[in-house]
Amino acid sequence: MKNRGMSAAAVGSGRAGTTHAERKVETETFGRLPDGRVARLFTLRNRRGMVVKVTNYGTIVTELHVPDSRGRLADVVLGFDRLESYLAGHPYFGCTVGRVANRIAGARFVLDGQVFELPANEGRNCLHGGPIGFDKALWRARVVGPASVRFRHISPDGDQGFPGRLDVILTLTLTEDNALRFEYRARTDRPTPVNLTHHGYFNLAGQGTVLQHRLMIAADFYTPKRPDHVPTGEIRSVAGTPLDFREPTCIGARLDQLGEQPPGYDHNFVLRGDPEGWNHTEVWGGRPDCPAFCARVEEPHSGRVMEVWTTEPGVQLYTGNWLDGSLVGKGGWRYERHAGLCLETQHFPNAVNLPHFPGVILRPGRIYRQTTIYRFGTVDEGS
Template sequence: MKLKHISHLQEYSNCKLFGLAPDNEEIYCFELTNKNGMKVQLTNYGATVTSIQIPALDGKMTDVVLGFDNPDAYIASYNLPNAPYFGTTVGRYAGRINKGRFTLNDKTFELVENNNGNALHGGKIGFGQKIWDVTDLNGQLVTFHLISENLDENYPGQLHVFLTYTLTEENELKLEYKATTTEDTVINLTHHSYFNLNGHDADVLDQEIFIDADKMLETNNESIPTGKFTVLDGHDFDFRTAKNCPASIDNSFVINTDVAIAAHLLSPKNNLKMSVYTDQPSVHIYVGGNCFDVLKGKENVNYTPISGICFETQNFPDAPNHDHFPSSVLKKGDEYQQTTIYKFENIN
């Protein structure tokens, strides 16, 4: 059911009208809370996280993700030379697909090219620019639903996507994705929050990152995977020993199998830690772009290229064009499933 069709919105105390889309369709915001005082705010425009507020040991709240105060700003951000995708759900395919082209079942599909002749993050109008339905809602959970029609951005198959955000009592934000298709297709969904454990008005350079990966994808000068891997022994981007965030990074790390924690971010200043758990084969780390030094964010804050860091848990970019990469094919009759958890802890 579409939430806007529910006649008694006052029944949902954690749901409010956020604003209107250009076609006057209503956009809503939602707030999830737990017994510890943690708050997560989301909108059904793009199934987007707009705020994550973490209570410190002294009770002070820290908003640890970048975002905007209103839907107009989110909508306008997609018209920038490089959209930031603040907090959004990326699909149908996260990352780049070389030349916007792939072959499936002996048929070649020419996708919409939106990044130097390549397809990026689902095309010109990806999932982050769509208004999702809401099928379930309570104080600690919201489920968004989207129908992506056959040949949306030239991807085959009508895709039904469900994404449930759950805020647990352990200060975990749990993301559970499910999808089915009417035809064989490719899919790679991810979450695109820019995290900053010192608050969204600071930079991330004094925060430490750990990634349980001993290799990352090798890419060319257009950030397209070559099919080879870069071994991280002795590399500046070997984060198996935690080190400070670099000022610029845009790389996919191959997560070691059967690890407890794929990655974590630590703020020595705030004594706050975020751990990332996922069942996906990689985490794409991104810092250093798409903020233009003048991008006005929440609470009148100017965001810069070092204001946040993304932990995009996903399959490999360009996997449809590399047989030795994990398969990104979703067959008709099968179900795509993915789970990612961001857990926040105060460290003494």
């Protein structure tokens, strides 16, 4: 994996960790669901000082502590200290969304001649798998390495209107080069759409807004959308638009040109990736061991850098436009608009109804594969 400007020394900075023999995933109780089931919290550490906390409720990454250019750790994801706050409702902080991420127009689709009706939970559309999606499931979990946890969820036939029993496995690993690796695999017993993603809200400064973060996305095209955020089916060039992030650009530099209310980004980008890996009739699996460069984010004051690599054909940039200060997160931080940014690697929104988009249909005997890596470091000295 090419470094693309991260300082190897900086990536390895921070507080010295434990030896390999001492490293292990710590497990504790995070809280109880209303039905009495227990949610667990897993703490992963590497030898470079990075710390990740994830719960099996929704596979939510609740904390992600990353060193800055001086080795000081800060938690760079939005979320809550207690399970009860997640149970009370939140805008998909740090979770896995599915069975189909993003929007399905009209909350319906046709598959092999049969019409499937879904619950509409955003206007007339189905968003992120419906009102009781994978983000609200209590996944089974087991530790599979010194900094790796494997989560499993079985979504029954008819779950939120989707056909087929879907068996999903997510392996979450914290690597020694300060990367958080998400590996999704899924099987089904009936044809069904599948489009999974991690919905983390990142703020590399630790607090404040992300408007001064500098962003680059490896995309020459995007999918225009209707006012309800569903793609029109077109694919257009980013050139000359406020969606041109081919060169590092401050996120807040062109918000006034977007014409969005509330102002901010909520757009799908067509990644360069590996177009030869796209299959327009079946679910696109890419090459799961060869993620392509997706995006790079730099925070100028801390010097932190996040790179995203993925096997997916698209990424949704969302800048927390609907945060309004009503949610109080970790440490009492009140989450105002633009407090975090999401880079949701994905198939394109509403692809199940737009056959010219990369396909999202998984069939029996096939395996859905998706790998996304969020890698952290700092800018090179003097860069």
